[in-house]
Amino acid sequence: MSDLEKKEFEFEGNKIIYFYKEKENAKKDFFLMHGYNFSTQTWIDVGLIDTIANSGYNVYSLDVPGFPKSVNKMKMENAEIEKLILNFINEKLNGKTSILGASASGHIALDFSQNYPENVEKLIVVDPVNPESVDYEKMKSIDILGIWGSEDPISKPIREVKTNIHIVIIKGAGHACYIDKPKEFNNSIKDFLEQKMH
Numbered sequence: 160m161s162d163l164e165k166k167e168f169e170f171e172g173n174k175i176i177y178f179y180k181e182k183e184n185a186k187k188d189f190f191l192m193h194g195y196n197f198s199t200q201t202w203i204d205v206g207l208i209d210t211i212a213n214s215g216y217n218v219y220s221l222d223v224p225g226f227p228k229s230v231n232k233m234k235m236e237n238a239e240i241e242k243l244i245l246n247f248i249n250e251k252l253n254g255k256t257s258i259l260g261a262s263a264s265g266h267i268a269l270d271f272s273q274n275y276p277e278n279v280e281k282l283i284v285v286d287p288v289n290p291e292s293v294d295y296e297k298m299k300s301i302d303i304l305g306i307w308g309s310e311d312p313i314s315k316p317i318r319e320v321k322t323n324i325h326i327v328i329i330k331g332a333g334h335a336c337y338i339d340k341p342k343e344f345n346n347s348i349k350d351f352l353e354q355k356m357h
Contacts, residue, residue: 163178163179163180163208163220164179164180164181165179166178166179170243173231173233175221175224175231176230177220177221178199178220178222179220180212180217181217182218185216186215187215187216187280188218188219188252188255189216189218189219190219190247190252190259191207191208191211191219191221192223192259193220193222193226193264194226194285194335195227195262195263196226197228198230199220199221201337201338202220206341206345207259207337207344210348210349211259211348213349214348214349221244221247223263223267224240224243226263241274241275244258244267244271245271245275245278248278255278255279255280256278256280257281257282257352258281259285260283260285260287261284261286261287261335262286262335265284265285265287265288265290265314266288266290268282268283269287269292270293272293272298272301273295276297280302281351282298282301283304283306284304284305284306285306285307286307286334286335286336287305287314288313290314295319300323301323302325302351303325304324304347304348305327306327307326307328307336308329308333308339309328309330310331311333311334313334314334316328325351329343329347
């Protein structure tokens with residue numbers, strides 16, 4: 160799978176597979192989750208992993224347990240996946256990371272960041288399912304980027320107006336905006352990570 164290294168870690172008796180790309184001299188970590196009908200391979204195909212690595216991060220991509228194309232076939236409820244993420248961050252990433260989630264995993268990323276803000280540096284959510292269900296006040300210490308396709312029929316942009324939240328609408332893109340407009344998608348993330356957004 161590209162130049163990613165495949166690794167395993169133990170969680171509650173399960174061997175969980177994740178993929179890892181190390182960036183030379185990286186001082187920060189980034190944790191990725193894919194959308195429901197996708198896998199880590201999607202992030203390779205659209206260039207996201209390289210974009211994040213080139214912005215100075217080590218990249219860890221979890222094939223979300225129970226999603227149809229995931230290599231991790233065990234079924235987990237969202238709360239259990241959040242516990243898995245917390246375990247991984249504490250065990251592998253010195254207790255803090257930046258996180259990206261898309262669609263269904265975008266909702267997981269939002270819930271996780273609400274419940275464990277001290278473990279999250281930056282949060283990127285891409286067309287997240289049900290984005291209005293969380294308390295953004297609990298995430299005010301986190302720099303947040305929300306990305307939506309203008310033609311997304313499933314998820315609508317959050318209405319929160321706060322200094323720590325940046326919203327990007329990708330014109331002409333649908334729910335999987337990273338597939339419809341990969342260049343615009345990656346550029347938005349690069350600008351956010353390299354602090355070129357105002």
